[in-house]
Amino acid sequence: MNDEEYNIEYFKEKELIRKKCENCGTYYWTRDNDRKTCGDAPCDIYSFIGEPIFKERSVEQIRESFLSFFESHGHKRLKRYPVVARWRDDIYLNIASISNFQPFVTAGKVPPPANPLVISQPCIRLEDLESIGKTGRHLTAFEMMGHHAFNKRGEEREETGERSGETGEIYWKNDTVRYCDEYLRQLGVDMDGVTYKEAPWVGGGNAGPCLEVITSGLELATLVFMDLKLSPQGQIHIKGERYDKMDTYIVDTGYGLERFVWASKGSPTVYDAIFPDMIKELLNAAGIVHPLETHHELIMQNARLSGAMSRREIAKRVCISPEALKNILGPIESVYAVSDHTKCLAFMLADGIVPSNAKEGYLARLVLRRAFRMLKSLDIAIPLEELVLKQIKTLKNSFPELEESVDRIVEIIALEKSRYDETLLKGGRIVKQLAKQSKLKAQKIHLDKLIDLYDTHGLPPEFVSEVVSTQGVAVDIPENFYSLVASMHGEEQKRVLEPLLDGLNEKTESIPATLKLYYDEPSAFEFDAVVLDSFDDFVILDKTLFFPEGGGQPADTGFLTLEGENRTLKVQDVQEVEGVILHKIENGGGISKGSVVSGHVDAERRIAHTRHHSATHIVVCAARKVLGSHVWQAGAQKGEKRARIDVTHFKRISDAERREIELLANRMVMEDNEIRARFEDRKEAEQKYTFGIYQGGVPPGKAIRIVRIGEDEDVQACAGTHCAKTGEVGPIKILRTERIQDGIVRIEYSAGEAAVLAVQAQEELIKVAAATLKVPPEKLPHTVERFFEEWKQLKKENERLRDDMAMLQIGLLKDHAKDVSGVRVIAEVLPDADTKDMMKIASQLTEDGFLTLLISERGKRASVVSSVPRHLKAEISASELVKRVCEVLGGSGGGKAEIAQGGGEKVEMVEEAMVAGIKLIQDLQK
RNA sequence: GGGCUCGUAGCUCAGUGGAAGAGUGCCUCCUUCGCGAGGAGGAAGCCACGGGUUCAAAUCCCGUCGAGUCCA
Helix, strand or coil, rough: CCHHHHHHHHHHHHEEEEEECCCCCCCCEEEECCCCCCCCCCCCCCCCCCCCCCCCHHHHHHHHHHHHHHHHHHEECCCCCCCCCCCCCCCCCCCCCCHCCCCCCCCCCCCCCCCCCCEEEECCCCCCCCHHHCCCCCCCCCEEEEEEEEEEECCCCCCCCCCCCHHHCCCCHHHHHHHHHHHHHHHHCCCCEEEEECCCEECCCEEEEEEEEEEEEEEEEEEEEEEEEEEECCCCCEECEEEEEEEEEEEEEEEEEEHHHHHCCCCHHHHHHHHHHHHHHHHHHHHHCCCCHHCCHHCCCCCCCCHCCHHHHHHCCCCCCCCHHHHHHHHHHHHHHCCCCCCHHHHHCCCCCCCCCCHHHHHHHHHHHHHHHHHHHHHCCCHHHHHHHHHHHCCCCCCHHHHHHEEEEEEEHHHHHHHHHHHHHHHHHHHHHHHHHHHHCCCCEEEHHHHHHHHHHHHHHHHHHHHEEEEEEEECCCCCCCHHHHHHHHHCCCCCCCCCCCCCCHHCCCCCEEEEEHHHHCCCEEEEEEEEEECCCCCEEEEEECCCCEEEEECCCCCEEEECEEEEEEEEEEEEECCCEEECCCCCCCCCCCEEEEEECCCCHHHHHHHHHHHHHHHHHHHEEECCCCCCEEEEEECCEEEEEEEEEECCHHHHHHHHHHHHHHHHHCCCCCEEEEEEEEEHHHHHCCHHHHHHCCCCCEEEEEEEECCCCEEECCCCCCCCCCHHHHHHEEEEEEECCCCCEEEEEEHHHHHHHHHHHHHHHHHHHHHHHHCCHHHHHHHHHHHHHHHHHHHHHHHHHHHHHHHHHHHHHHCCCEEEEEEEEEECCCCCCHHHHHHHHHHHHHHCCEEEEEEEEECCEEEEECCCCCCHHCCCHHHHHHHHHHCCCEEEEEEEECCCEECCCCCHHHHHHHHHHHHHHHHCCC
């Protein structure tokens, strides 16, 4: 990146000079002529520990000072966004204040909610989960304070200055640095100690120059000047990728709220600065003393060095063994981590994440289980939910919304705890079993086994080691265990997405957006239009009634008739590309531009889709009422006969809940409320109806279509077709619910005529079943149970009778015994016996000293059983005997030397088979 | 979204193609003043479901349903 990028006017004006760090070689700007290093860790140590940089302030004070500083400089203050990034499909969690505005605002497709703006955004990052508590500075949940300005290149003032801030430049590098300088000065930071380090920034497909703002070894803020985007033909090379200038250029700043508080307190760790009460309570409960009191100097020294060097190096420096240092720090590190995790969970769960084994739910479970583990290692009996509630109590002044869902949070955490206990209980048994085997073989537990236990059963190696050591078996856990597991999974991800309409953008670019008649005339099915273009199998019209696939609603079908040509074209599929609607025609082609066509939409299909779409909104709304506000749509599919939605929920839907949802949904239908759909301004809609409107996904564009039921009973951003009133949906029948994965349940239902048909079909099933048993339907459950019981009884009785018969037959068969080369042999054909019967007979006879060869013929198949007394099995193997006999029968067999079975299909060869068997016995006895 | 594992007696689980097993709990009897404990016997299985391969499937293959777990 060009050095010129950092040649900022303000630096010159204030006489900052550019220097090169003697340690790491990066360039930085400073007011201090004598400075030699960049000021960042590891080049400098944390010199603020014990010596705060400015007057002590609380989290609330820093947040307010930042927001009001920028407010007084023309920035609009925004409320926080959720920590779950519902408006994005590339990330699960909100990782930075700029995430709120990606991808549409940053790409210039949607205007920002305000410009410039300032926000303090709670963010969650789990990349460093393992180091939380250990480094003294990492947090999973933190607030990123940011001021943003969205600038546009060029002179295009499309809205003729209606909003002056919407085009052109708001401010760029110079003002950004000035604001930062002034804000730090206002806090009372010694400006001579501040360095601005040049550090090109790359992330999420964007890049740009960046300044890291550092003092006393601590990076307080990052000033990013985002003006590049990933581009295959780009001219600018950064870190092996190619980038190009964007049409927009954006000021993206991130001030670490917690770091400012830490710097103002000079405490050993950031946790001590922001969670003092929680830490006190945890230490109390664990019955331990903060090492700051017992090892004051050591802790302070460790804290100062912790940014600059590894644990091992620190131990050497302070003249103590690494093990001793670890013993002193271990417990407090767990306390720190729990303090952090409880806050993280408060935000995650309050913002509606349902713990599960996939997507963002898995991330919540990860944090939950780490917290459970550490509470256990600290021997703290306070339930985790209580600690999370305590966090919410301290956070509620700033974030009152966290308090709204405490009941659900408590239920979820308790449920997760019992599931985790269950997993460990099961795991303990598996590991003990394994330990027993290893002990027998006098082996250690193999690494493969360790990975398998973690991967398939969720048992961390530490847990395995703990259990196994009680059995006297050793385990070696490699340092890089978790990265080994991760790299194992890394190879799997080869996913190729082949977009159906790839490459069509270029062809549709020059064509004006199609007029969407289906919105204005929802109940019309015939229209006239003009062909604008036609290529491959696609036809583009100036306007259309054909609904394109989207939002889980399938495309309309029907046909187009070419005027004057008497030719009909079957419309198979309809797709939308950037506002242009493409009709896929069966055997398309040869349609000239400018032709006039009349279109006919398959009305029955469309009406069914429309009903199911409106029904979907109603069912989700009902589900939210019954199950809770955390219910979030995770996928949907509408069809002609049925539709389904997947929603997040932390347990199975019970039968009672299912009936309740169905009842509420049908009540909404009977209330016959209006369903209104209209385009609204995106940012106004977001503010008016919250992000809940994005249940079905996030549509692009400045204006989004909002569908409202009744008095805003349900509001969704939705591009689908809808009934005008809920009554038109008709009856809604939930067909079934299913848990498609942990944390997500699927509801399948039919609406309108399809619902009636579905009920009739179910009724029919019951009728047929009842008719077979000759009982009225209401007696079915009782009768079926009785039949099943009777069937089991009869089966047992049958078994007993067969035993008896076998015993009887044994007596008869003994009389038929013949002597073959000195062996008492019973070789018989038993017409109706099955293999099991013959086994019983054979084994009993063998106990009495007979060699048996029994053959039965049942239907098209002959079965053979043979048994050999123990003293003969060395000479004659039953298995060999059966094989020989079955060969004649055209089949095969096998078993043990004492008793074997087999069969074949040549029933007519039974006599020959018997002869062959006896001959073999004679031969073997010679 | 992708991967892995598991569904066998009320419970916990063995069982890698050849007769459905163990421990524990349950029932009956014996021993004991009674409890605990011990001894003898017994009941209890659609081996999750549906297909396929095979002379033969709890076991192998495919699908469905259910449970668990790891990764992005």
